Amino acid sequence: xxYTPPYPKPLEKGAKRSLWNLxxxxxxxxxxxxxxxxxxxxxxxxxxPGVQLFLVKIPExxxxxxxxKYAVFPKHxxxxxxxxxxxxxxxxxxxGEVWERQRRMLDPAFGQAKLKDVYALMKGGSDAMIExxxxxxxxxxVDIEMEMTHVTADIILRTILSETLxxxxxxxxxxxxxLFQEKASVMIQMDFFHIPLWLMPxxxxxxxxxxxxxxxxxxxxxxxxxxxxxxxxKGEYKDILQSLLETRDPVDGSKYTVDELIDQVAMxxxxxHETSASALSWSLFLLTKCPEIQEKLHEETVRLLGERExxxxxxxxxxxxxxxFRETMRLxxxxxxxxxxxxxxxxxxxxxxxxxxxxxxxPVAVAPWLVHRHRELWENPDEFNPDRFEGxxxxxxxxxxxxxxxxxxCIGAAFAMQEAMLILASLTRRYRFEPGPGADPxxxxxxxxRSVDGISLRLFRREETKEPGTPYEEMPETPxxxxxxxxxxxxx
Numbered sequence: 117x118x119y120t121p122p123y124p125k126p127l128e129k130g131a132k133r134s135l136w137n138l139x140x141x142x143x144x145x146x147x148x149x150x151x152x153x154x155x156x157x158x159x160x161x162x163x164x165p166g167v168q169l170f171l172v173k174i175p176e177x178x179x180x181x182x183x184x185k186y187a188v189f190p191k192h193x194x195x196x197x198x199x200x201x202x203x204x205x206x207x208x209x210x211x212g213e214v215w216e217r218q219r220r221m222l223d224p225a226f227g228q229a230k231l232k233d234v235y236a237l238m239k240g241g242s243d244a245m246i247e248x249x250x251x252x253x254x255x256x257x258v259d260i261e262m263e264m265t266h267v268t269a270d271i272i273l274r275t276i277l278s279e280t281l282x283x284x285x286x287x288x289x290x291x292x293x294x295l296f297q298e299k300a301s302v303m304i305q306m307d308f309f310h311i312p313l314w315l316m317p318x319x320x321x322x323x324x325x326x327x328x329x330x331x332x333x334x335x336x337x338x339x340x341x342x343x344x345x346x347x348x349x350k351g352e353y354k355d356i357l358q359s360l361l362e363t364r365d366p367v368d369g370s371k372y373t374v375d376e377l378i379d380q381v382a383m384x385x386x387x388x389h390e391t392s393a394s395a396l397s398w399s400l401f402l403l404t405k406c407p408e409i410q411e412k413l414h415e416e417t418v419r420l421l422g423e424r425e426x427x428x429x430x431x432x433x434x435x436x437x438x439x440x441f442r443e444t445m446r447l448x449x450x451x452x453x454x455x456x457x458x459x460x461x462x463x464x465x466x467x468x469x470x471x472x473x474x475x476x477x478x479p480v481a482v483a484p485w486l487v488h489r490h491r492e493l494w495e496n497p498d499e500f501n502p503d504r505f506e507g508x509x510x511x512x513x514x515x516x517x518x519x520x521x522x523x524x525x526c527i528g529a530a531f532a533m534q535e536a537m538l539i540l541a542s543l544t545r546r547y548r549f550e551p552g553p554g555a556d557p558x559x560x561x562x563x564x565x566r567s568v569d570g571i572s573l574r575l576f577r578r579e580e581t582k583e584p585g586t587p588y589e590e591m592p593e594t595p596x597x598x599x600x601x602x603x604x605x606x607x608x
Contacts, residue, residue, distance in 0.1 A: 118499040119405050121398075121447060122556045123489075126152040135165065139309055143302075145560040146453050147485070156491045158467050165310045170472075170480045172465070173490060175512035177472070178482050180465040181457055182514065183522035188463055191215075191524075192456040192479050198303050199386075201327025202296060204375070206383035207527065217365055219527070221372065222380065225359040226527050231534055233354045234275040235428040238535055241271035242542050244280070249547065254577050257552050260400050261570045264539075265290060265393040271535055272388035276356045276381055277337050289333060292326040293390070299323035301562045334385060335378050342374045357381065384528065391450035392532050394564040395518075396539060398448040399441055401571050402500050403544070404551045409502065410544065412436050414578070417545040422585025426541060437540045439502035441533070442509075445518035447500060449484035452565045455520060456481055484517050485565070550574040 124147045131137075131151070141148040154160065160171040172178050181189045190211040203209055207218040224230070245267040252258055269289060270281040281289070302319045305311075313320045338357065345361045360372055360380065372380070403410040416436045432438075457480040464471050474480060489497040493515050494504075509516060519526035526532070543549075552572030560568045 118496065118501060119402075120498050121402055121405065121500050123447075123498060123559055124148055124150065126150050126154065129153070135163070135309070138162075139305070142305055145562075147559060147561045150486075154486055155489050155497070158470075159472055164308050168475075168478060169308075170474050170478055171486070172480060172482050173486050174467065174493070175487075175514035176467050177465050178487065178514040178517065178521065179512075181480055181482065182455075182517075182520065182524070185463065185465070186522050186524065188460045189457040189480060190460065192458040194304065194307055194456050194479070195454070197307060198300050201324050202330055202386060203383045204331070204379035206379040208383045208387065215524075217367070217370075218380070219523075220367065221360070221363050221365055222527055224363055225356045226531060228530070230356065230359060231530060232428050234356065235534070237274040237278065237355060238271050238538060239426070241267055241274050241280075242538050244270060245539070246542055246546060249543075249575060252575055255574055257572045258575045259570055260549075260573045261393070261397045261567060262290070264396040264400075265389065267539060268389040268392040268396070268535065269385070272385055274355075275531075276384055276388075277334075277341070278353055278355045278357075279337055285333065289330060292329045293386075295322055296326035296330065297390070297563045299326065330385075331378060331382055334381055338377050338381055339374055342377060356384070387526065388528055388531065390564050392535055394450040394566055395441065395445050395448065395532075396536055397567070397571050398565075399444040399536075399540060400543070400549055400573060401551075401557060402444055402447075403440070404549045404573055406500065409436075409440065410549065413440065413540065413544040414548070417541045420586055421541070421545065423580065424585050426538065430541075431534055431537050434537050434541055436502070437537050437544070438533070439505040441536050441540065442505045442516075442518075443500060443502040446488040446494075446504075446516060447498075448559060448565045449488055449518045450564045451518075451520075452485035453481070453483050453561050454563060455484070455517075482517070485561070487515065487517060490515075546578060548576045548578055550576065 124145070127141075127150065129151065138149055154171075156173075158172075158174050159177060160173065162169040162171060172181055191209065196209040199209055205214070207215060207222060210218060245263065248266075249258065249263070266281070266286060269286070273279045273281050299319045299322050302316065303323055306313065306316065306319075341351075341353075341357055342361065344351065351358075357377070360377060364371055403413070413436050416434060420430060420433055459474045459476055459478045459480060461476050463474045463476075465474065466472070487493070491497060493511065514521050519529040519532075550573065552574055554572075557567035557569070557571045559565055
């Protein structure tokens with residue numbers, strides 16, 4: 117029998133719709149504002165103080181906004197205002213020529229060659245995670261959200277800066293980022309409802325301070341490396357920062373300044389650990405609820421690897437793990453509600469012969485949470501079924517958008533898939549997970565889709581295998597699973 121994981125029960129059709137009720141429900145989580153009708157239809161209009169928010173929900177219209185007409189639907193300034201204390205003027209917040217230059221200069225750092233170069237650094241973070249978990253008593257509870265946050269933050273720092281994340285620095289980053297994410301969600305709501313900052317000064321000052329603290333922690337090693345590089349001391353680094361230091365804009369030949377590097381690394385840190393931590397935490401929870409699928413992952417990993425260490429070329433061959441992770445991102449897309457755009461000039465987007473007018477300056481939102489559970493797009497949309505991705509996803513490209521879509525598709529999509537598959541392979545080969553005590557976790561939308569009170573699981577060690585693993589030449593390559601531009605990556 118298929119498993120339907122937890123998600124907030126939609127509001128009843130007769131529930132009172134008012135700005136006040138929308139504000140109260142949305143203050144805790146935007147998921148709490150959804151009706152059953154939110155999961156169907158083509159486009160919704162949400163009336164906010166002084167403006168209408170257009171919520172685009174079907175692939176044809178999403179493609180127009182994110183792909184075909186992306187130039188006239190740039191990032192909304194809300195993204196800049198809310199994330200600037202942490203991300204500065206990074207690729208996540210900029211538009212136009214500034215964004216185009218940043219993208220040109222970042223792309224080389226995330227090509228297939230660079231992913232292979234940083235694999236050893238990535239595996240070092242995964243191995244450190246196993247060392248931590250091996251110290252846990254068999255059958256004990258593990259706060260898997262915290263552990264996934266730790267390992268993904270460690271991996272992103274290793275791969276970008278060749279730095280590890282342990283001790284007091286780790287705790288300081290975790291604590292500050294948790295607060296930043298919480299207060300950033302408040303800032304979004306205040307912005308939408310035109311609430312003066314002086315009415316909620318505590319949230320404002322904590323939001324600004326936590327973003328600054330994280331940036332300062334990241335800036336120390338960046339400045340040190342930048343200054344050494346300027347002196348001609350290039351070192352033996354094979355990390356992403358080295359690629360960024362060496363890159364030149366192919367158009368004008370310019371290089372990154374140190375402040376630009378800090379902005380981009382802060383963006384990569386946020387996007388590179390928080391989103392992956394969210395998806396990995398939900399993946400492991402889902403596996404505890406579907407032990408037969410968990411066993412399939414274990415058997416696949418043992419068959420492919422046996423007792424040897426995983427290598428870069430093993431990653432694309434983990435078909436079952438890939439399907440589980442992709443289905444997890446369908447049900448719990450890390451960025452569930454934060455793809456905001458703005459219409460520049462009056463814009464018309466079409467579904468067949470029907471035209472939808474979006475007035476100049478209007479905010480436009482694409483919510484992967486709604487698209488991935490759309491009642492007209494997916495069969496049994498709320499069920500966990502990794503087999504949907506078996507042999508490729510037979511859907512329009514914008515029906516599955518965990519990494520966004522179009523020219524602004526997530527630059528780290530392939531990095532995230534490689535990281536997730538390595539971590540899940542390492543965990544399912546060595547351990548068996550069971551649900552923790554108490555109720556199932558409750559999803560909540562902040563900057564990412566997280567659980568209200570974390571996700572605790574029980575961890576059990578498996579017997580070590582003595583199998584040799586399957587030789588590479590006996591393992592056919594697994595084709596990409598379809599579903600858009602991100603699927604061109606061999607890890608998809």
